[in-house]
């Protein structure tokens with residue numbers, strides 16, 4: 001009785017102080033085609049921008065939507081900037097994304113990528129979101145899925161930012177994990193990587209999404225060679241020479257070097273950083289054109 005009263009008094013005091021009613025992470029059950037059972041979580045801030053942008057933020061292996069919601073700054077930034085954040089949750093028991101199956105690597109063919117594409121289409125319809133400002137980002141397995149989505153769904157996304165991932169198609173094959181790729185032993189030419197990414201949606205002829213990739217020099221889970229393979233792939237897709245980057249040191253942090261290729265591709269190498277490079281949400285939002 002006593003405790004109940006105190007709780008009630010506290011609640012009244014908080015309400016009286018005009019504490020803002022913050023939005024929270026919500027699960028959505030029916031959002032469209034979802035053959036592998038990816039779970040959809042969404043953060044819709046109390047104050048939405050008109051025709052709001054959408055950011056799809058994808059967790060690492062062993063991660064969850066909830067963990068990525070809490071461990072990154074996107075929801076906080078959504079409160080002030082009014083965009084929507086979708087946090088997909090992987091169906092695999094180990095929490096990794098399917099970035100290997102032919103279905104997931106192919107436009108509207110199935111796999112985890114189709115479930116995520118359905119979430120985007122659902123959120124555009126439900127919230128009147130801006131279809132020209134949909135973005136993907138993720139860490140590790142979520143960075144691999146970012147590469148997959150930019151290859152297989154270039155019609156849905158305007159840009160991607162991948163923290164410590166591998167190129168689109170690098171894990172292609174029968175199993176969820178690909179040691180050859182992970183250890184940086186899957187080497188292809190820029191043309192081969194570009195062709196592979198374009199094969200994700202062979203009929204696509206629109207503008208390609210912009211891409212930003214980040215990697216640490218001391219990564220022993222997804223070896224740094226994958227950074228150079230990603231550079232080959234996306235410079236080829238976006239029409240840049242592989243060597244055409246302008247390098248800026250200590251950008252955005254000491255030890256980081258940013259290679260800028262025109263407006264559409266950036267590759268940031270973090271000296272001494274292992275797996276994974278911490279998300280730099282403000283830098284990502286700037287690259288996405290949201291700040």
Ligand SMILES: *[C@@H]1O[C@H](CO)[C@@H](O)[C@H](O)[C@H]1NC(C)=O
Pocket residue numbers: 245246247257258259267269
């Ligand atoms: C610029 O950065 C890219 C990507 O890290 C690297 O491959 C290249 O060697 C660098 N160029 C110079 C001149 O350091």
